[in-house]
Structure formats: C-alpha cells, structure tokens
Amino acid sequence: MAEPWPTTRLCCVGAGKRFKRFRLMPSSVIRSFHYDPAAHTLDVQFVSGRRYAYLDVPEREVEAMRRATSKGGFFNRRIRDRYRFERR
Numbered sequence: 001m002a003e004p005w006p007t008t009r010l011c012c013v014g015a016g017k018r019f020k021r022f023r024l025m026p027s028s029v030i031r032s033f034h035y036d037p038a039a040h041t042l043d044v045q046f047v048s049g050r051r052y053a054y055l056d057v058p059e060r061e062v063e064a065m066r067r068a069t070s071k072g073g074f075f076n077r078r079i080r081d082r083y084r085f086e087r088r
Helices: 059-067 071-078
Strands: 008-013 018-024 030-036 041-046 051-054 085-087
Touching: 030 059, 030 071, 041 059, 059 071
Parallel strands: none
Antiparallel strands: 008 018, 018 030, 030 041, 041 051, 051 085
C-alpha cells in the first residue's frame, strides 16, 4: 500500500549529528513523526520546528495515528496531555 505522503527526509539531530528518518505528510500542525518501537517513543516535529519525544506510547496508538486522516486532530485527542514528553 502506498504511503499517503510522498517520501521521507533525513534530519540531523542532536549534538552527535545523528541522522533520523522522519515521515513527511500534509498537516497544518505536524511536520513529521517517527516511532521507535523498542523504546515506545514517538518523536513529533511540529511545523513550528519544535520537536518532542512522547514516552511510553503503545504501538497501536501510533498505527492509529498513521491511519488517521487528520494527524493533528488525532494527536490532540489521543497523544497530547496523555503521555509524558521531553522537548528535544
């Protein structure tokens, strides 16, 4: 099945200049997101440029977010204010 957004982008993050792959998608709120299933961490980059890591997010929530028509709406209803986070 084809992705609803065209491609991925490599972003240089952190002091160690590691590269992470983020999904690009049409959204007025969320620029991209990446999920680490081993750590249960959802990294979200907003269109403002701010990045947050949401901790202990179950994989089923991320899969539902991937399928959601409105990523920002889903995030506001099901992720924000429900999971601990760290600003990156």
